Amino acid sequence: MTTVRICHLYPDNMNIYGDRGNISVLIKRLEWRGHSAIVTRVGIGEEFLPGDFDLCYLGGGQDRDQNIIASDLANKAAGIRSAASDGVAFLWVCGGIQLAGHEYTDSYGTTLPGVGILDLETVAGEERLIGDVVLDANIGDDSFTIVGYENHIGRTYLGPDARPLGTVIKGFGNNGTSGDEGAVQQRVIGTYLHGPLLPKNPILADELLTWSLEHRSLGKTSLEPLGDDFTEAAQARAIERAHAKR
Amino acid sequence: MRHFARFIAKAIAFLSPVLKQGGGTSAPGLALLKLDPKAITRMANGLSDGRIVISATNGKTTTTRILSKITDNAKISSVSNTAGANLKSGIATTLLRRSPSHKLGVFEVDEGVLPEIVTEIKPNIIVLMNLFRDQLDRYGELEKIRENWKSMIDGLPECTKLLVNADDPSLVFAALGHPNLVFFGLGETRYALESIPHASDSSQCPRCNNQLQYSQITISHMGDWHCTQCGLSRPDLDFEAIEIQLQGVERIKFKVLSRTGEEVIEAKLPGLYNVYNALAAFTAARQLNIEAAVAQTAIASVNAAFGRTESIQLADKDLTLLLAKNPAGANSNLDTLLLHPDKFHLAVLLNDRIADGRDVSWIWDVDYEKIFHKIESMHVGGERAYDLALRFMYGGYSTERITVNDKIGHLIDCLMTETPSNETIFVLPSYTAMLDLRAELVNRGLTHDFWEEEL
Numbered sequence: 214m215t216t217v218r219i220c221h222l223y224p225d226n227m228n229i230y231g232d233r234g235n236i237s238v239l240i241k242r243l244e245w246r247g248h249s250a251i252v253t254r255v256g257i258g259e260e261f262l263p264g265d266f267d268l269c270y271l272g273g274g275q276d277r278d279q280n281i282i283a284s285d286l287a288n289k290a291a292g293i294r295s296a297a298s299d300g301v302a303f304l305w306v307c308g309g310i311q312l313a314g315h316e317y318t319d320s321y322g323t324t325l326p327g328v329g330i331l332d333l334e335t336v337a338g339e340e341r342l343i344g345d346v347v348l349d350a351n352i353g354d355d356s357f358t359i360v361g362y363e364n365h366i367g368r369t370y371l372g373p374d375a376r377p378l379g380t381v382i383k384g385f386g387n388n389g390t391s392g393d394e395g396a397v398q399q400r401v402i403g404t405y406l407h408g409p410l411l412p413k414n415p416i417l418a419d420e421l422l423t424w425s426l427e428h429r430s431l432g433k434t435s436l437e438p439l440g441d442d443f444t445e446a447a448q449a450r451a452i453e454r455a456h457a458k459r
Numbered sequence: 460m461r462h463f464a465r466f467i468a469k470a471i472a473f474l475s476p477v478l479k480q481g482g483g484t485s486a487p488g489l490a491l492l493k494l495d496p497k498a499i500t501r502m503a504n505g506l507s508d509g510r511i512v513i514s515a516t517n518g519k520t521t522t523t524r525i526l527s528k529i530t531d532n533a534k535i536s537s538v539s540n541t542a543g544a545n546l547k548s549g550i551a552t553t554l555l556r557r558s559p560s561h562k563l564g565v566f567e568v569d570e571g572v573l574p575e576i577v578t579e580i581k582p583n584i585i586v587l588m589n590l591f592r593d594q595l596d597r598y599g600e601l602e603k604i605r606e607n608w609k610s611m612i613d614g615l616p617e618c619t620k621l622l623v624n625a626d627d628p629s630l631v632f633a634a635l636g637h638p639n640l641v642f643f644g645l646g647e648t649r650y651a652l653e654s655i656p657h658a659s660d661s662s663q664c665p666r667c668n669n670q671l672q673y674s675q676i677t678i679s680h681m682g683d684w685h686c687t688q689c690g691l692s693r694p695d696l697d698f699e700a701i702e703i704q705l706q707g708v709e710r711i712k713f714k715v716l717s718r719t720g721e722e723v724i725e726a727k728l729p730g731l732y733n734v735y736n737a738l739a740a741f742t743a744a745r746q747l748n749i750e751a752a753v754a755q756t757a758i759a760s761v762n763a764a765f766g767r768t769e770s771i772q773l774a775d776k777d778l779t780l781l782l783a784k785n786p787a788g789a790n791s792n793l794d795t796l797l798l799h800p801d802k803f804h805l806a807v808l809l810n811d812r813i814a815d816g817r818d819v820s821w822i823w824d825v826d827y828e829k830i831f832h833k834i835e836s837m838h839v840g841g842e843r844a845y846d847l848a849l850r851f852m853y854g855g856y857s858t859e860r861i862t863v864n865d866k867i868g869h870l871i872d873c874l875m876t877e878t879p880s881n882e883t884i885f886v887l888p889s890y891t892a893m894l895d896l897r898a899e900l901v902n903r904g905l906t907h908d909f910w911e912e913e914l
């Protein structure tokens with residue numbers, strides 16, 4: 214039994230799209246395999262110690278909240294970069310993917326610095342990109358389908374060091390034109406998809422958990438698959454509905 | 460041309476109940492506004508005794524109903540969109556139906572279109588009740604609505620009376636500076652929450668972003684709040700609900716303390732959120748110089764609007780609908796269900812149509828876990844039934860005890876055959892899921908169409 218140490222960054226500010234659901238999925242999927250999790254909430258003014266965590270989660274917030282945390286995040290940036298290069302697993306969603314990049318320029322032209330753990334930049338566009346999304350995802354040698362929901366004004370462009378999380382089958386993705394969604398670099402995953410993301414995408418959840426278990430125990434780990442009818446039905450229904458004309 | 464536009468719109472108004480187009484609550488107005496975009500301003504001008512608009516994320520339909528009932532009892536001839544059609548089209552439809560004898564208008568207005576409606580309708584009283592997260596896909600950001608409300612208030616004529624729920628910090632901040640303010644809110648109550656619920660937003664000071672302190676939390680981010688950094692705090696209450704008693708899932712009783720004394724309010728509506736609704740309506744009634752006694756009697760007699768704590772007999776079972784369309788509303792309903800003395804049968808229904816909000820991630824912010832111990836049997840339904848199943852599964856509810864019924868007819872069959880006699884079923888539906896369920900119950904002759912209901 215291994216205890217995975219999860220850092221939930223800014224849970225009071227960046228939690229608008231049911232982000233708590235992603236955390237529940239991580240905890241439960243560990244527990245169902247006899248492991249466990251400790252979730253530490255790290256907020257404004259609190260220190261981020263890179264050696265203390267195996268997995269780091271950041272969710273989405275409103276513009277106002279994102280502005281409130283941006284300056285605090287700058288104080289944590291060095292620690293976060295050190296954790297990322299040390300192989301800690303990251304899932305940064307919505308506002309998270311923007312702050313994981315080099316910088317984000319909002320609708321008013323203000324530029325917020327990101328922490329730079331993903332090679333990407335984001336600029337606010339004109340219209341919000343909103344709706345159901347289906348992806349052909351690729352992580353390492355694994356190919357699988359991801360379903361979710363996007364709602365963002367940011368247009369994100371990847372640099373050479375970041376690979377996309379997946380190819381858009383349905384929806385807008387990073388910027389509405391490139392056909393890419395999300396970004397992966399080392400064990401850092403950024404994505405616009407919420408809904409929340411992990412309940413209907415257990416393969417992605419297990420990928421993150423495998424990484425964090427490996428980080429914790431310093432050895433190769435494989436997680437036994439867990440099947441349940443609800444997840445399969447929910448994903449199948451989401452794919453069907455995303456493709457249906459609405 | 461104007462007369463022609465009204466004629467066409469009235470013809471649609473006459474036909475649409477026959478055609479079963481939602482009781483014709485919006486279609487005629489939509490047609491009228493296409494032909495005559497300034498129709499609302501022109502028609503509202505005739506309401507010489509005044510125009511009241513009521514807006515909120517939650518509770519605007521119920522508050523409008525209560526106030527409408529009060530004005531009826533006070534023999535003030537008024538027109539109101541009590542069926543909940545609260546966009547421009549619905550308000551235009553309501554105004555079309557107005558007879559020349561109607562001198563007062565009572566309108567519930569969608570929070571997104573409030574500034575626009577206020578410009579057109581020129582209300583003399585505005586009631587602002589709360590702003591919560593709702594339909595994230597539709598507005599993008601709640602903050603935007605708050606900003607729009609603030610600019611709207613900044614542009615109001617001084618004579619416009621603003622009735623504000625003082626327990627919602629962002630509303631107070633938006634309203635401060637307006638010279639004509641009346642504040643209502645909840646006094647000390649034993650039904651307060653122990654901590655800020657997960658789903659709440661804006662527990663930061665609206666002026667300086669510091670974390671707010673609360674001596675009492677009622678619903679979501681509302682309560683008796685203050686900021687230790689800049690000193691902003693809940694203003695003194697002009698109308699304060701005290702000695703609140705929540706009587707099960709059926710009733711409330713409290714007193715309103717104001718400059719004129721104390722008045723007992725009783726209503727056949729449950730939960731703390733209905734204390735806010737009844738208090739807001741009472742406060743508005745007093746601004747219209749309606750006697751307290753008249754308001755009290757009216758409030759005591761009002762029935763909940765369709766789908767909002769509506770009881771329907773399902774053979775020998777009692778089914779109660781509690782609309783739950785966003786986290787704050789759903790959490791309030793769960794608190795109300797906890798007042799039910801026994802275990803109950805539960806059905807949660809979720810759709811993701813435009814009127815529900817396409818983005819259903821909010822169900823993960825609702826604290827369903829707090830009622831797990833009260834659930835005797837558990838059904839999930841609607842087009843996003845499997846999302847609910849996952850929500851309950853990851854919440855720790857046993858998957859073997861969850862029945863998925865994504866067809867409304869099956870769900871009703873199931874509830875009718877499986878629920879033991881004389882037991883209670885609570886249904887928490889999203890907005891269009893509630894309409895679907897009602898439509899099926901109407902088809903089966905178990906209830907009436909919503910546009911046929913009495914206030």
Ligand SMILES: [Zn+2]
Binds near residue numbers: 664666669686687
């Ligand atoms: Zn302050």
